[in-house]
Amino acid sequence: MSSSSGMPKLRRSSILIAAALIPAASAEERAGAWEPDRTLASIELDGPYEARPVAAEPLVFDPVEIAWDATGSAYVADMIDYPLGGPGGKHLSRIQKLIDANGDGVFDRAETFASDLDHPQGLLPHRGGLIVTTRTQVLFLEDKDGDGTAEIRQRLIAGFNPSFSQLQVSSPRWGPDGDVYFNNGLDTTQVHPVKEGAGEARKIDVARHNLRWDPQTGAVHPASGFGQYGGGFDDWGRHYFSSNRSPVMFAVVPYETTTAGGPREPRQPWEDIVPHGPDSRLFPLQITHTTSDAHSGTNTSACGLTVYRGDLMPELRGGIFVCDPTGQLITRFRKPEPAGSSLKSGRVGELTEFFRSRDEWCRPVNLTTGPDGALYVCDIYRQYIDHARFFPDDFVKKHDMRSGEHHGRIWKIVPKGANPRAITAASEDIPGLITWLTHENAWQRETAQRVLREKASDPGSARAIVAALAASKPANALGKLHTLWLHATLASRLPGEKAAPLLALTEGASPELAENIVLIAHRYPGYFGDRTHEIVTVTAAAGGFRARMLALAGTRAAPDGIEAAITSITNSAEALEDPWFQNAVLIHLQGHSGRLVSELLKGPYASSPSSFKTSFLRELAAAATKDRRDLHLLLESLRHQPGELLWWKPALLEGLALGLPQSGLGLLSAFAADPPPPEGDIRSEIPALLAQAGHIISDPAAPIEVRLACIPLLSQQAYATAGPVLKILLSGTQAAPVSEAAFTILRRYGAPTTAPLLYEILPGSSPSLRKEIITILGNDPGTLPDLLERMDRGEVPKSLVDAEARWRFLQSPDEKIKALASKLFERPASDRVAVIESYQPATTAKGDPGKGGEVFSQLCTVCHSYQGRGIAVGPDISDVRAKDKAALLNDILDPNRMIEARWSAYRIETRDGRTLVGIVAAESAASVVLKMPGGLTETIARADITRMGSLDASLMPVGLEAGISIQQMADLLAFLRGETATKP
Template identity: 35%
Template structure:
C-alpha cells in the first residue's frame, strides 16, 4: 500500500501546476543535436532550426552577432562549482562563422579568449567585446589580428562574488549611449579600474540597484532595477529585467528622478509585467524537477529575458517578452500591452509554451535576435541546471551535476512564410531598418564612432522616417551630439506619435532644462489627451524646470484624470520637492468636483499627496491644508475625501516628528471643531459592527493620529474584538497615545493573545522609556518572556540609557541566555525517531510560525520558503528550527532601523531607493522609512527567526511540527493517514 501511494505522489508532483498531459512522455538525454529537434514543440506555423552545437559550442549562456555576421558565444563550462581546485577557469568566448555548405548553420569555431572565470555576458564594442566575468566588467580585444584576445582590461570591479547564478551580467547599450549591467542580486561596491578614467571617484554602492556606465568617461551610476540574469530594452528605451520568480519586470522609475525629492517614500520602482511567483503558469511537456514541489508549474529560474523586435516572425510577436525557464525545459512568451505608465502581460490562453521540449536536458538560458530577424535561443544542454546551493544536502555532491558540460546548442525560431514574404532589402546595419538588430548595431557603431552620420540625416530619420522605432535612436544621437534643436522637439510633439513623444519628453528635460519655451511645449497638451507613457514622461520632465502655476495645473489635472495610475502619482511627486502643498490644494479642487463616490485609487492618491505636502510644508502651508479639509467637511462633503486627506496630513506630520494636535490650536475654533469631529466620526466607524471590516481598520488608522486624549476612549473597546486584524489596528492606534495607561491596556490579557498580536504589542512597548519600564516589569513578573523579542528588538531593549533600568534588563538577559545550540540539538535528537502527527503539527505551526512562514494556505511568506519536504531532511529541519542562525541566506538577514524620533523597526530589507528603505516584517507587513529620518540602520547579522523555540515547542510537538512540514500536502483526506510519515 505504501509503495502504491508513493507512486501516486510522484506522478502528482510531475503533473501539478497545469502541466500538459504530454509530460507523461519524458525523454531522457543526452540526445544528439539533430535528433533533439524532434522533441521540440513551438507555436503553430513556426519552425525551430539548429544553428550550432557541440563541439563548436558548449554551455552557451550568452551570444551576439557582430556586424560581419559572425556569432560570438560565451561558454560557462565552470558552472556550477567553478574549476577544479588548482585548475584554470573554464569559461571562454568562441567565435563561429557561417557554414557555406549549410545555410543557417554556424561552425568552424575559434577560441577568442579562454581561461575566464564564470563569464556570462558580452557586448560588442570598438572591435572588441565588453564581457561580464569574474564578478566584474572587462574589455577584451584582438589587436594583432590573430583572432585571439591580447588586450585584456578590467574596467569595473567590486561586484559581489559567490554563486555564479548571482553575478553581474547582460551588458547592454542603451539609447542614451550608456552601458547597462544587471546586478545579479548580490550588489557590491563598484570601482572603475581603467587607467585613463582615473580613480578619483568613490566606489558606487549598488545595493538593491543595477549599474550603468559611460564607456568613454567611465562615469558609473547605480540605477533602478534589480536584475538577476536578464536585462533588455524595447524600441522606446523601456528597460526590463527578470529574476528566478519574476519573469518580466519593467523599470518604471529611475533612481536619479527619485533623488530629486528626499521627502518621498518610494517602495517600488518596478512593475511586475508578467505574473510572478505563485501567480505564474508554466506548461511543461517534460517532467521538470524543481527544488520545491509547491513551485511546480511556476517560474522558478526565469532568465535570459529579451524583448523580440525582429522581422522573421509574424507581426503579433513583435514587442513580446521571451523568458527562459530551464528547469521546465521551456521558453515562455508574453504579449506586452501598454497600461498607463507601464505594461501588463497577456498570457496565452492555450495553456502551452512558445517553445518546449520533452528532452529533459534542454536548458534554455538566453534569448536574442539576429541579423536575419529571427529569435535565437541558447541551450546549455545539461542534465542538471539547479545550482547545488539550492539542493538538499544529500544531492549537493550528486555525480551528474556537470553532465553535459561538453554539450550545448543554439536554436533559431522563424516563420519561413514571413521570411519569404519580406520585401527584398539589405540586412546590413542601418538606423532605419525594420528589424531591431540592424538598428541597434548601427546605433552602436555611431556611438562608438566607427560609423558617422550627419545631423541632417539623423533629423530626417527622427522626424519623418516611416520606421517609427528608428526615430528614437536618431533623437538620442542628436541629443548626445548637441545637435538637437528646439524645432525638432516642436515637430515631434506636432506629429502625434505617442511613443516618440514620450521619449522626446525625456531628452527635452536633459537638453533644454530651464528653457521656458520647451517647458510650455511639454504642458501644451492636456494630460487627459496623452497616452500613459507620454503623460508619465512629461510628469518626470517637469522636474527639470521651475515649478510654476502652469506646471501645477497640468499635474493636478493629470492626477485627477487617472487616479488609478499610482506610478504617475509618484512621478509627479518626484518633480515637486517643495511645492507639494500647492499641488495638493489644486488637485483637491479637481477631486472635489468629481462626485461623492471615492475609489480606493483616489483615496490612495489623496493620502499620498497630502502626506507629501505636509512633509514639505511650512507652518502657513500646513494650516492651509488642514483648513481646506475642514472647509470641505463643513460644506457637508460626506465623501471619504476629508478624513483621508486629514490622515495624509497627519502622516506627513509624523514623518517630521510632529502631531496634528498643536496645529489645531492655530486654526479658527470652527475649523478645529470640524477636524475633531472627523476624528470622532472615525472612532464611531471603528466601533460599529455594521461597518465593513476594512473600513473599520482604515478608521482606526485615522484615530491613531487624533489628539492623544481622544485615542484611548475610541480604541479601548476594540482591544477585545474577535477579529485579530481589528485588534492589531487598535493596538497600533493606541500606541500613538501618550496616555500613561497605555502600557497597562496593552498588557491586559497579554498571555491570551496570539503570537502575531503579542508581536504588535511588543513593538508599541519598546517606543519610549516609560513603556520599556512597564515591559521590563511584566517580564520580571513572568507575564512576558524575554525570548519573545527577536534579535533587533532585544538590541533595542539593551540600549536603554537609564542606569537602573539597564541593570534590570541585564539580569533578565543573563537569566534567559539561550542554551548552547549544540546541547539543545543533542537533547532533541530523539525527535528524529518519534512518529509525529502532522495534524497536530499544523496547530503547532499555526501558533508559532505563521507570522513569517507560509505552508499551503497557512501563514505568509516573509522568511525563506519552507514548504517543500524534498529540500530538507528531518535532521535539517530540526537544525533550522533550533539553530536558525547556523546558515542564513544574506537576503534574509534581520535589519534594525531606528528613526530620529526613536521609533524602532525590524525586518528584512526588501527594497532600497535614493530616498527610502523598505523593510518586510512578520505578518507580511512592510514599512518604509525616509533615509533623512533614519538615525541608525544596521544588519543584525542574524535571522529574523528567534532563537529558543525549544522553550515553546517540547520534543513531542517538535516531531509533530516536522511531520507537518514534511507531509502537509497529503492532509486533504485523499491519502491514508497510516502511510504519512
Template identity: 30%
Template sequence: MLPRTIALSGLMLFAADGIAQKRYPDALPPAESAKTFQLREEFGIEAFVTEPDVLSPVDLVFDASGNAFVVEMGDYPYDARPGHFKGRIRLLKDTDGDGKIDKSYVFADGLPSATSVLPYRDGLLVCAAPDILLLHDTDGDFKADTREVVFTGFFARNSEAQITSMRYGVDNWIYANNNGQAGMITSPLMPDVPPVNVAGGSFRFRLDKKLFEAESGSGQFGLAMDEWGHRFYTQNTLHIQQTPIAWRYLHRHNYLPSFRSDVNISDHELEMFQKSATPYWRQQRSDRRQAKYDSLKTGFTEYARDHFTGASGGTFYGGNGFPQAFQGNIFTGDVAGNLVHRDIISSSNNSPVFTASRDNGEKDREFLAATDPWFRPANLTSGPDGYLYIVDMYRQHIETPVSIPEDLKKDMDFANGEQYGRIWRIFPKESSKRPVLLPDLRAKTSAELVALLEHPNQWWRLNAQRILVEKHAPGAAPRFKSVEKQEESVLPDLIRMTGHADPRARIHAIYTLEAIGGLDATIIQRALSDAHAGVREHAVILAEKYPEFLPEIIRLTNDASTQVACQAALSVGQFNSKESLAALAAVAEKRSEDASWRLAVLSSDTGSSPEMMQLLASRRTFFNATTPGKLKLVEDFGYIAGARNARNDITSLLDLLNTSAAFSDPQWTVAALTGLSKGVKKSANKKEAEKAVSKNLRKLENHSSDAIRRQVSELKKALDIH
C-alpha cells in the first residue's frame, strides 16, 4: 500500500533574489524513488513492501514458512526511553503466493531499540539491548504473547553501537555483533553459568548446549557469513573487516601483547561512488572540521562524500537466483551515501586473511546508487527465492545527533521519515521471474529435510539443518518428540550425505550429526582428507576432541589452503606434547612474517613456553635471517615471558641470550629484551627477581652492543633491580 500523502519537510531558505530554496529535499513516493536507482544493467528492482505496512525497517528475515519478520527501529536515533519504547517486530505474509505482501501484523511492540531477529524453534530471537529475547506466538493470532529473556547485560545506549546481526552458522552456533562494547552477560536460563565479559569483541551462543562465549571482532551493523562460516563484518567507516582467529584461541592465556583482531580486508580503502547530493549539514560540518585540522597542521582530510561513513548491513549472497559471477559476493549498504556496494572475496596463499575487491565492472561505480537522499539501505538479506532484498529505512537524516553542531541541527528533524519504510527486491533481468515458492519446512519429514542440505540456496540448507537439529538434538522441543518416534532414524540419511558430491552438503550433514550426537571419529577422519578446503578446515576444529588425530592435524599445518593450515596451527596449540611443540616451531620458521600466523603460535601455552624458544634456537632455521616478522615474534615471545613472570620463564630466555649461538646477532637479543621489559611492566605477577636473573643481566650489561645495554637497563628498572 502507498501512503496517501508525502510530508513536506525540507527547510525553506531564501536566496538573495527572494526565491525560496529547499535545504533538504522532500521524500518521494516509492515508485518515484525507484526511478532514481542506478543499478547494474543485469538486474531489475521492485518494491517488496512499503509504508504503511512497514515503518523504519532495519532488519529482515524469512522464517521456515516463508513469512517475513521485519525489525522496525522507531526510536532511532535517540536512546530508547523506558515506558516509551518504539521498537517493533512486524510479521509480513504473502498469503496467495504472488510474491507480494498482502498481510501485515505487529508481531511485537514496545521493544527497546530492537536491531535484529532470528527464527529459533517455534519462536523468534530478538536483539533488544540490554537483552536478547525469545518471543512466541502460542495461540496463532500472529502476535507474540510470551517474552523470555535469554541473555541480558548488553550495552544499551546509542542504537548505532548495540548488539546486532544475529546469524545462524553452519557450525550450529548463533553469532552476533557487539561493536566491542562492555557487558557482563548472564542468562536466566543458565543461572549456574558465570557471567561472560564481552568487552572488546562480539559473541556467539548455542541454546541447544547452553553455551555462550565471547567472539573476536568488533562489528557494528552487518555480519556476513559465507558458506564455510568465515565472518565478515561492517563498521561505519570500514565497510568490510575480518578477524581470522577466534576468541577462544586468542585468550588461551592472558599474556599476549596488545593486538587488534579486526583486519580491514578491502583493497580499495574507503572510496565509494555516490550519486546523491551532499547534505547541507554534512558539508558544513566537514568544512569546519577540515579548517580545524588545517589550523593544527594535522595532515588529516575530512571527507563530506564519496567515502564510507555509514556502511551498514554487510550480507553474504548465498542464493541461487543471481548469475554465477555474483554468487558468493558480499553486499554492503551505505546509508550516508545512499548506495549498495559489492565486494568479491578472494583468499591469499600467504595469509588466512581474505581480500575484498571491486568487480572490474564496478571500478568507478557501485552495484546500486540512488540520487534520492532519503534512500537508506540499512540492511540486506538473501531470500528463499534466491533474490536479494534491501531494507530501506527511508529517513531524511541518518546520523547521531550528538555528532552534529548545535547550530546545524536546529533545523533538522531526526524523526522525519519514521512514517516511511521500504523493502526492495533485486532480481536478474535476463531470466523470467521465478514463481514464488512458499516453503513450509516444519511440515517436512526428516528425510525431506536431509535432502534439502544439498539445495543450491544457502537459505534452504541452513534452515533445513536448523530444523533437523531442533527435531533430533537431545532436549528437542516437546512437539517434536512424537514426530521423532514416528520417523525412522535420521542418522543413515545424514551419514550418506557426508559423502555427497557437493562439499556444502557434506559440511551441513557433518554439523547436523554433531548437534544430534551422531558424529563419530570415522566421519571426522574422512573429512580431514576431504577434497574441499572448507570441509578440511572444520574437520580440524572437530578433531581437537580426539588426541589420536594430532598427527593428521599437524600434517594439515602444511595444507595448500592457508585457511586450513592456519586453523591446524591453532588446533595444534590445543595439545601439549613434544609433537605439537615441534609442529608449532616449524610454523614459526615458515610463517612468521604474517601477524595472524605469529598469533596462532604464541596464543597457545605450548607455543609461548620456554621450550619453544629453546627448540627454535637449537634448530637454528628460524634464526638464519633477521626478518621483521621473526624479530617481532621474538619480541612478542619476550613480552609473554615478562608478563607471565612465572618461575624460570625469564631465566630461561636470558640463559639463551647469553649462551646460544642463535642470538649472536644483537638484533635478536635487543628484540627479546625489549619484549621482556614491556611484559614485566604489564605483569600482574609482581615478585622479587631471582638471583639467576640478576646474574644473567650482569653478563649482558657488558655486551659490546649499545642497544643491548640500553635494553638491559630498561629491564632492570622494570624488575626493580638496583
C-alpha cells in the first residue's frame, strides 16, 4: 500500500483575508503556482458562503472527480496524464483514498488505491469497488484482499478511442432506475460491453448519444444527450450535462422515443435549457491567458456540471452549478422551471459568478454534493488548462504544457461559520438502509438504493428487500420515488411480484413524482398489473405538461383507447403549441393521425393560423400516409368548404407531399390525378387546390403569409409547370422571403434539371444567391464537371468558388474533377508551418478593419457567423476579439491542427449518385442531418446512404492563402479583433 505525506494544515485565519485586497496577478506571478492559502484568499463567493480547503498537493495531484463509497471513504481521480500523457506513453494517473484521521473535515493523508491509469476522469462506487472511466475503457476496480490497493481491474465497456483526452467518456452517474449513465465525451461512436468470462459483446452504436449501462446484465444502450465532461441528475431523476459552449443541456425524453416511430423526422431528444455559445455570459475577476480567450466573456470550457442536492444549503437545492476553468469560476443557474414539456433555467448573479478566483492557475473542473451536504470543488490547478493541441506548435515547444502536474486542490463550499455533520457509513442492515431512502441529502438516498440493490443479488435476499419496501411508509415524495424505482427494479426479476403493496404511493403524486411513475410503467409494463393504464392516465393528467408528454411518448395508444386519447389531445390546445408534446402525440397516435386532424379541424383549432399549428398539421398529414384508412380520414378533411384554400389546407397538402413518396404512393400530383379519381372521390379536390395555390404564389398582391404557405406546393408540380413560376419568383423583383422560399423549392428538382435556369439567373443574382447557385451546381456529380469546364472556358468566374469548395474539388476521388480543379485552383502548400511563418508580418502590420470585413464576406461567411454576418455552419466566431493575432493566424491557415470532433467534415455518398460534404448536425437511427456550406441543411435517410465517413479534417479549408495577400490578412485580423479604423 503506497501513501502520500500529510497535507499541511492551512491557517484558519487565512480564510478571513478579504478577497478584495488581493490584486490581479502580474505576469511574473502567473508564471508560478500560489500556495493554497493564497489561492483560498483569492476566492470570492456570491452569497453567505465560504470555501474551505480539504485537500491539496501532495495528497492530490490534478484532481478531477471525488466520490464516497458506502463506508464514507473518499476517493479522488488524479488525472496526472493530462494533457499529453507521460514520457514514452507511460500512464501517470492514479486514484487516491483520502483519510481524515481526526474528523475535522480536512484530509490528513492519502493512500494510493490504484496507479498506472490512463486518464481517469470519472468515479462511481459499485459493489465494494469503483467504476472508473478512462481514455479507452470503463473499468471496475476493487481491493479484494484488503491491503488498500485495487488488485482487481475488470473491463466493463471497451472500444473508446477519443481524438484527445478532453473528448473521452466521463461523468458516470447512478440514475433512479439503477442504471449508470455516462457522458459520450463527443468522440465515442461504437463500444463493446464486456462481461466477465464472456469477452467483448457485439458493437453498440452510440454516436452522438450518451450511454446507459445496466449493472445487472452488462448491457449498454444509447441514452438521450450528447455531453462532453460534466453531468448529473437532480432529485427527480432528470439528467443534465454540459459541453464546452453549452453549460446546461437536458435530456427531455428517453432515447427510446427516437426509435418508437411516429414523426417523419425524429426529434433530437435533448436541448440546451440556458443561453449557450455566444449567448452565454461569464464574469471572471480578470482576463485569463489561455487559447479559450477566443470566446472571451462566454462559455468556452463549461464542464463539471452538478445539481446541488444537499441539505446543508437548502436555498441552493435544485440549482445547477457549472465550472468554466478558463475563467477560474463556477456559474450558478437557478433551479429549472417548466417550459412546456421541457425545462428552462437562467444564471444567478448580476455581473458576477458563484465562485471566482484571481489565481490564474485555479482551475475548477468538477463539482459534487458530499455526504455532509457541502458542495465539493475539484481544482485541477494547472497553468494551462487548454489541451496542448489547441496551442501553436512553437508555443508548445517553448512551454511546459504539464506545468502544475504536481499540484491540485479540493475545496468545499459551506455556509459561513457552519459545522457540517460528520460523514458516516451506510447501515449494513435492510431497515437502516430503507430509512436512508427518505434522507434529505442525496448521497444517503442514492447510496442506500445502490447498496440495497447490490444486496438483492440472490432471489432470497431480493424477496426480503421487496417485502421490507412493501411494508415501508416513506415520509416524503423523494422517499416514494426511490422506493418505487427500487421495488420495481427488483420485482421485475422476481416472478409474481407486483406493485400492489405500493399503489398508494402513486396517489396524489407531485408533478415530479408523476413523471417517474410514468417512466416506471414504461420501463416495467407489467409492474402495475391490470391498473397500469389507469394509473398512468390519472397520474399523467394530474402531473402537468411534462408527465402527459412522457406518457404519450412512451407508448402507442391501444385500439380501445384511441377515442379517449384523441378527445384528451383535442382538448389540450395549450399543450399542442409545444413541439415536444406534438412529437409525443405523433408517436402515441401512429396510424390515427388523420383521425386526429379530422377532430382538430372540427373545433376552434381551425379558427386561426399559427406557425405551431401549421408545422403540426404538416407532420400529422405526412404520418397519415403510412396507413390507408388513416389517409382516407385525412383526405375527408379537405371536403370542408370545398374549393376554398383555407389556411390549413396548404399544410395538409404539403404534409401529403412529404409523406406520400415515403409510403410508396408517389408524388401528390400523380396521387390526385393518375388514374383519374372517380366522381365523389375527395382526391379530385387536390388539383384544384394546387392550381389555386399556384395563382396565389404568383400574385404579388396576395398576403405574403399566404404566398409563403403555398410555395412549398410548387414542388408537387412537374418542373415544366413549376419552372416558369420559379423563374419569376427568382427574378429579383420579389420580396426576399418569397425568393428564398422559391429557391428552397428549386433545390428539390435537382441540379441536373434546374441547371439551365440556374445559369440563366446567375449573372443577375445577389452575392448570397450566387453562392447558393454555385453550391448547388458544385454539389451534384451530374453538373460539377460542366461547371468546372465553363469556368475553364471563362463563362463562369472561378472566383465564385469559395475556398471550401476548392478544397473539396481538389480532394475529389474522381480524377477528372481533381484534374480540372488542379488546373483552375492552385493546390495549397502542404507545409503549414512554412505558410504560417510567411504570413507572420500580418500580425504586426496595420490592418484596415473595413477592408477586413470585405475579406471576411468573400472568404468566410459561407461557413461562419461573426457579429451578424454570415452563416453559422461551423462554430460561431462572434467572440474572437480577445484572441491573439498569432493564434488567429494559426487557426485560419492551419484549421486542421485543433479540430473538435463535432466540427469534423463528413462526406456522404447517396444512392442517387450525389456526394455531400458538411457537418453532422444531428443523427438518429433512421437519418442523418447534414449542415453544408452556405447554410443548406439536408436530412438524409440512412437507407439512402451508400457511404459515410469522416474526412478527419475541418470543414474550413486548408489553403486560404491562395486568395489572400499578407495585407489582406492583416485587414482580416484587424476586423476579427474588432479594431477601430484609423481616421485619415
